[in-house]
Amino acid sequence: MKRLLLILMPLMLLACSHEETELPLYQRYAPRQDLTVAQVKGFQLGDTLKTDVVLLVADDSAAWAELKAEFDIRTSEGVTSWMGDIDEPARRVKRAVRPAWRAMAVHADRTVAFYRVDTEAQRQALMDYQMKTIENKQ
Amino acid sequence: MDEKHFEELWEQEERQGLQRRLQQEYPAWQQRRRVRRTALASVAMVLVAGITLSTFHFPLSTRNYDSVACNRNGIAEGHWAAEASRILTIETL
Numbered sequence: 001m002k003r004l005l006l007i008l009m010p011l012m013l014l015a016c017s018h019e020e021t022e023l024p025l026y027q028r029y030a031p032r033q034d035l036t037v038a039q040v041k042g043f044q045l046g047d048t049l050k051t052d053v054v055l056l057v058a059d060d061s062a063a064w065a066e067l068k069a070e071f072d073i074r075t076s077e078g079v080t081s082w083m084g085d086i087d088e089p090a091r092r093v094k095r096a097v098r099p100a101w102r103a104m105a106v107h108a109d110r111t112v113a114f115y116r117v118d119t120e121a122q123r124q125a126l127m128d129y130q131m132k133t134i135e136n137k138q
Numbered sequence: 139m140d141e142k143h144f145e146e147l148w149e150q151e152e153r154q155g156l157q158r159r160l161q162q163e164y165p166a167w168q169q170r171r172r173v174r175r176t177a178l179a180s181v182a183m184v185l186v187a188g189i190t191l192s193t194f195h196f197p198l199s200t201r202n203y204d205s206v207a208c209n210r211n212g213i214a215e216g217h218w219a220a221e222a223s224r225i226l227t228i229e230t231l
Contacts, residue, residue, distance in 0.1 A: 022207055030209040038218040042204025050204070053222040079228055104225055113225040130226050 025054045025089065025101075025114060034063035043115075045125035051116050054101075058110040071112060073105050080105040089114055102126060 022030070026039040036057040042050040058064035067073075071090045073080050084101040085091040093100050101114040102123070117123050139147075161168055202223070206215040
């Protein structure tokens with residue numbers, strides 16, 4: 001029995017230690033001093049579907065102007081959205097391309113959010129999530 | 139029966155005989171042994187349940203994400219999941 005415990009304890013510790021892996025997009029922007037960068041792994045879209053999210057928040061207007069230029073965001077208000085290349089999210093790709101980033105730039109918050117889309121189910125789940133959240137608000 | 143077989147049986151009987159004698163002469167110790175084994179088995183079951191839950195990521199809490207990383211300290215994990223959710227809503231409105 002003691003031997004069993006000796007085997008189980010390391011397994012338990014191993015299972016409990018969640019390995020933190022950083023997304024390449026997060027790694028690329030995290031060193032920037034003028035941006036607050038966050039990644040949310042396994043963001044729940046539905047009962048079973050999840051996705052990864054990267055958020056870039058410009059700390060001031062100068063950083064926001066730079067970020068806008070970097071991602072070729074030409075509007076100055078509301079929300080600008082596009083499907084971005086998985087390696088170069090500034091580059092626009094067609095809606096059906098997988099994997100890709102669903103990018104949303106919110107001018108009022110000086111924030112660009114990237115939602116990873118690997119499958120059609122995930123894209124649909126993103127839309128369903130939007131609708132469900134709005135229904136809950138109403 | 140050859141000599142080797144006889145020796146094996148003898149040793150086996152010796153061990154079993156000793157166990158029988160211990161059971162008869164020290165019943166309280168036998169009871170303690172049983173209790174200890176039950177306790178250890180219970181601990182093992184709890185550990186197995188914990189491993190299973192952790193491995194398969196059953197929702198132990200109501201949080202809607204697996205993990206969060208940020209390049210700045212002092213910002214609550216939940217803030218970023220809330221932001222991810224909020225921005226999705228802004229887009230449609």
